[in-house]
Amino acid sequence: MEAKLHEYQRYSVDWIEAHPYSGLFLDMGLGKTLATLTGLHELMKDFEVIDKVLVIAPLKVAQSTWPAEIHKWDQFSDFTYSVVTGTPNQRMSALAEDVDIYITNRESVVWLTELYGKKWPFKTVVIDELSSFKSTRSKRFKALRKVRPLMERVIGLTGTPAPNTLLDLWPQLYLLDRGKRLGRTVTQYRNDYFYPGQASGHVVYSWNLQNGAEDAIYDRIGDICVSMKKADHLKLPARTDEVVTVSLSAKEREVYDTMERDYVLNLNQDEIVAANAAVLANKLLQLASGAIYDEDGKALPVHEAKLEALDDLIEQANGQPVLVFYNFKHDRERIMKRHPEAVDLTSEVIDDWNAGKIPVLLAHPQSSGHGLNLQAGGHIIVWFSLTWSLEYYQQANARLDRQGQSQPVTVYHLVTENTVDERVMKVLQGKAKSQDELLAAVKAQIKKARVSDYD
Structure with missing residues (x-):
């Protein structure tokens, strides 16, 4: 498929090409x-x-998003790449390949810099989610800072580089220009643009911006950083739908395939049985999301692939509120455990959500249908687990995608590869006519799986 760039994307391409170090916010x-x-x-x-x-990205983004984008578009068919993740031996094997692009996760940055030292071979480095390098105390920042002089071109990508405080901006800009614009040290940066807020003696607990400092900072970085917000700069449809593909390991895949083929699954000494195809389809949907209920209603965890994908999306949101829809109670429980800042949707929290005080709002599509006005609180939706009901799906999305929404809405769907998730998406995208058609397709898929087992 040939990619046709929007005008703003072409502008971004030209910006990258014109600037040896650049930030795309x-x-x-x-x-x-x-x-x-x-x-x-x-x-x-x-x-x-x-x-x-070298591309540095969050783990799942490195493993899935960048390779998927390279494969998706025809113009990149001559690109070769290697994904440098996993065990040390797996990483060394990936580095040994002679390719155009090496894609690694940010947790491997320290290892990578120690491996090469002054013989750092990557003259061009892309830092996807530059904001994850916002701490001067982090090992990843210190490691990358050491080899920064050995790079000739650096591209930093992020949504909002400083969602909490402009103090977060200095480390990120340093990795771009080595302190040319905001100072060689964070101390110099603080002294130039901030003054102590809360303090006790020589210990400063918070810093406040000096008068005019915010505009001065933006002026200083404006020649290498371009910032775009959908609502302000782009002529986009009111809603954009994105599919985030989630992959299972071989062991996790075997659990799913066994349930699909046999209607029976033995997991942690618990036996799970599907009485018919409709029950099986629901069990498979649970497995695609990461857990499955046993015969006593106890949730048995199987994988965390969707939780990790959700982590990445919340991080990419950089403080912008995210509305997460889930289908099963075990989804909610696992999300809450991983994200204690998440809040359940109730009538009591709607005002706080619309005031931008809730970073992650969890909702079941059946309980968030007609009548709830949530559009003032955010414009990002994530479907952690999908619903069979097209009506519930449409009504849930309409909580943000409705009159009074000031920003274009983006709806992300976490879809586990080669599972029933993909069948459900066809219904939700209008490619199938009804839930009955979906169940018929699932039955056909199950039959095919069972027959192939005997080939």
Whole structure:
């Protein structure tokens, strides 16, 4: 498939090509990855001014998003890449490959810098989610800072680089320009633009911006950083739908395939039985989300792939509120355990949500249908687990995608690869006519799985 860039994406590509170090502060859903790959492709294949690119990203983004984008678009068919994740031996094997792009996770940054030291081979580095390097005390920042002089081109990608305080901006800009714009040290940056707020003696607990400092900071970085918000800069449809593909390990896949093939699953000494295809379809939907109920109603965890994908989306939101829909109670429980800041949707919290005080709001589609006005509180929806009901799905999305919404809505769907999730998405996208058609398709898929077991 040939990618047709929006005008703003073409602007981003030109920005990357014109600046040896650049920051793309683009809102979620604006195609930062596609724009960056296009810029890299033109710089490498057309202009022949770069080679051996390193991409640093969150783990799931490194393993799934970047490879998927390379495979998706025809113009990148001549790109070769290697995913540098996993055990040390797996990472070493991936590094040994002779490819155009090496994609690694940020947890491997310290290992990578220690491995190469002064022989750092990557002249071009892309830092996806630059805001995850906002702490000067983090090992990943200190490690990357050491090898920064050995880089000739750095591209930083993020949504909101400083959602909490502009103090977070200094480490990120340092990795771009080595302190040219905001100072060589964070101390210099604080002294130039801030003054002590709460303090006790020589210990400062908070810093406040000096008068005019915010505009001065933006002026200083404006020549290398471009910022775009969907509502302010782009002519986009009121709603954008995105599918985030989630992959299972071989062991996790075997659990799913066994249930699909045999209607019976032995898990942790518990036996789970599906009486018919409709029950099986529901059990498979549970498994796709990460857990399954046994015969006593106890939730048995199977994988955390969707939880990790949700982590990435919440991080990418950079403080922007996120509305998460779930289908099963065990989904809610596992999300709450992982994100204690999450709040259940009740009538008592609606005002706080609309005031922007709730970072993550959890809702079941059946309890968040008609009559709830949540559009003032956010514009990002994540479907953690999908619902069989097209009506519930449409009504749930309409909580944000409705009159009075000031920003274009983005709806993310976490879809586990090669599972019933993909069948449900066809219904939700209008590619199937009804739930009956969905169940018929699931039955056909189950029959195929059982027959192939005897091939």
